[in-house]
Amino acid sequence: MNSVLLNNRYRILQELGMGGFGQTFLAEDTQMPSKRRCVIKQLKPVTGNPAIYQMVQERFAREAAVLEQLGDGNAQIPKLFAYFELEGQFYLVQEWIEGGTLTKKVQTLGTLNEAQVRSLLMNILPVLAYVHSFRIVHRDIKPDNIMLRPSNPGSFSPGEDVPVLIDFGSVKETMATAMSSSGGVTNSIAIGSPGFMSAEQAAGRPLYSSDLYSLGLTAIYMLTGKIPQEFPTDPATGEILWRSYAPTVSPGLAMVLDRATRFNPRDRFPTAEDMLNALKPNVNSQVATVAVAPPNRAPVPPSQVATVPVAPANRAPVTPPPPYRQSSPQPGISPRAVGIAAAVLGISFLIGFGIAQDRKSSDPPIATPPANNPPPVSVPPYTPPPTQTPPIISPPSQEPETPPVVVPPQEPETPPVDVIPPQEPETPPVDVIPPQEPETPPVVVPPQEPETPPVDVPPQEPETPVDQTPPSEPELPDSTPEPTEPVGDRPTPEESISDYYANINNRNYSQAWNQLDPRFQANESGDYNTYTNWWNTVGSVNVNNVNVVASTPFSAIVDTGLTYTMQDGTISDETLRMSLIWNEETGTWAIEQTSRL
């Protein structure tokens, strides 16, 4: 092995690990004067299909670009030195981090005390805030993926280590890109690690707070030496019961960790900054107040859980909806079990080339980074994700007096959550584009929502208004915008958008509704009646322009300029970024999500 020169440059010194997607090596760079050490991560795509392989190549290149930016802007993320492709496999050459993982630390030195865990969290949360500011969800936070670099190389004294975040899950997700049985692109593997992965992430819907969930469990591991599967869980909430294993932990820290690891994303900290703030001594009292509420009812600041305004401005106020339109938990089946089942079942998710990913999580988590390079680590330029991305059905500034429906600070009637929320409160990076295969729906789709509504008959109105959450905002793909060209008899994305609004203007609401992806219907648009009620407040909507930002045969991102003329004569403009996915079975483009630009 020592004699191997990978890519005619890197001498393999040692294997560091072998995972589901390939091996990780310690190597030396023979083309650097110092022969500096580096880590080479080999990634094997699962597909043998040439068309998909090309997509993987493109995504890999985009993701490498983001990893480069991430590493260059933050000393607690390994720098990307190079990336290349060799014999059908992909390689990342990264900065070698001297030190050991958190797992190794606990295994060799024992559990950490509260001060050490607080210090660890306060040093890693800014890194997560930084990562999230790129609209990327790490997706594999766990003790194995946080390394401790001694601040003074050579020493390994507790308290001086600087945590470094390794092994972003997005690249692995790209490797999981494959062709589904119906010809679409899927991502059949939920990236993440069992136990540390939240239910929504297991279902292919990672959120920023999914990383916080994993980090909370990582902190609990540091305090107790136990991985999540070793704890009993609360059958009502699915949350682990860990406190008795760390009896000396202060209520302040315990409450922060409890909140971070709530099953329901709404009940968690919406951002890394919020969690960081909660750890600061002067806000512990606030946290305590928050945590006094029952587990599932912890008040969540509106900003984190803003739900999508699905009804017109002057619509009747929506009664505080339950977090999820879901039946009460089934005895014996915890939410956590449901989430894990979702992962185990290997839900197939469509991957748009860059939409989600780029939209930030779907595919990518790796979406295109913000235009401005985030500042250095110490002061992460975290920008809270948009929390109120409007649904396609709602004209924008039309309803200033009717704020988006938010989960009230207290939700006494909120039942225990036993399902994964359809969408997250925070504009999540979506790295997984919703399933293209209606026959394989994600396990967690709320039962009341028809997955595939009848073509001509509007679906029945659910009894309970849907708890809306904003769609995730697509990230700009880094690919050059390409005009779409007709493929066979297929409609173009532009034509589909025009057709959608023509249906709206013609009051063919059931047809327009059926142009929304089932998951969009379920997660973001509310029930059909709310949808039609809303549109009935609109006199007409004019499509000013439709610009294709990027497209593949299976997905497209288009920016659509719209002018709404409301029934009361008010006129307003907005531009929506819309992601579309191709449904081979119906031969139509479905609107999968939207966000306001």
Ligand SMILES: Nc1ncnc2c1ncn2[C@@H]1O[C@H](COP(=O)(O)OP(=O)(O)OP(=O)(O)O)[C@@H](O)[C@H]1O
């Ligand atoms: N940049 C790095 N610097 C130093 N060591 C690293 C670095 N990246 C990874 N390692 C070491 O290599 C080990 C394995 O790497 P990594 O986590 O990337 O892959 P894996 O766990 O083998 O597989 P998977 O990617 O499927 O999780 C890590 O646990 C860590 O000890």
